[in-house]
Amino acid sequence: MFMKIKSAEFIKSATAEAHYPPDDMPEIAFMGRSNVGKSSLMNSLLNRKGLARISRTPGRTQLLNFFIINNAFRFVDLPGYGFARVPVSIKREWGAMVTHYLANRARLVLSIHIVDSRHEPTRQDLELHEWLVHHQKPVLTVATKSDKLGRSDLGRNLKRMREQLAGEVIPFSSLSGDGREQVWSSVQQAINGLYPLT
Ligand code: GTP
Numbered sequence: 001m002f003m004k005i006k007s008a009e010f011i012k013s014a015t016a017e018a019h020y021p022p023d024d025m026p027e028i029a030f031m032g033r034s035n036v037g038k039s040s041l042m043n044s045l046l047n048r049k050g051l052a053r054i055s056r057t058p059g060r061t062q063l064l065n066f067f068i069i070n071n072a073f074r075f076v077d078l079p080g081y082g083f084a085r086v087p088v089s090i091k092r093e094w095g096a097m098v099t100h101y102l103a104n105r106a107r108l109v110l111s112i113h114i115v116d117s118r119h120e121p122t123r124q125d126l127e128l129h130e131w132l133v134h135h136q137k138p139v140l141t142v143a144t145k146s147d148k149l150g151r152s153d154l155g156r157n158l159k160r161m162r163e164q165l166a167g168e169v170i171p172f173s174s175l176s177g178d179g180r181e182q183v184w185s186s187v188q189q190a191i192n193g194l195y196p197l198t
Pocket residue numbers: 033034035036037038039040041053054055056057058059060061079080081144145146147148172173174175
């Protein structure tokens with residue numbers, strides 16, 4: 001099932017809660033390591049090439065970026081974690097900023113956790129996943145860049161990830177569009193208040 005995208009617009013960037021838009025409609029947040037493909041996933045779902053900035057330089061997105069879709073729900077592009085060259089003080093700020101958002105947003109209906117289908121989940125991937133489950137946040141894991149692997153390697157990695165991250169992992173590629181329909185159906189379910197907790 002694909003959702004018809006009538007409109008998709010950038011609203012604003014924020015760091016502190018005072019600058020978030022009002023907590024008055026469902027939000028779907030995109031999170032994961034720097035450079036994993038968060039912005040690409042968002043753009044691919046929305047069929048809008050340049051809506052969320054895609055960069056070759058990891059760690060570019062340092063703010064919470066809010067987008068409004070069909071005047072009915074929002075996508076929130078979160079800054080990536082795990083970029084080695086970021087100083088410790090900034091890493092701490094990053095953690096505080098993102099955890100504050102995730103912990104306090106009443107209308108956060110789905111956290112889309114994006115991992116790289118080629119690699120084992122990192123320690124930070126596992127920590128984030130545990131944090132989301134522990135705080136009873138509805139979470140969907142998406143293993144992106146699936147186009148970079150052959151069928152059997154992809155199948156093996158997905159099986160391992162489903163064990164390590166306990167739950168469904170959807171393979172996805174922003175190049176081929178693989179997995180778009182499945183991600184959309186989870187988003188739709190979450191907006192309708194029917195997404196199951198892990
Ligand atoms: P930051 O905001 O910097 O943390 O990065 P991000 O997670 O938003 O990643 P972004 O979407 O900017 O993509 C990073 C790089 O990966 C870009 O060069 C993309 O073109 C590439 N990329 C993203 N998704 C895919 C995919 O599904 N397949 C392939 N082959 N490349 C991808």
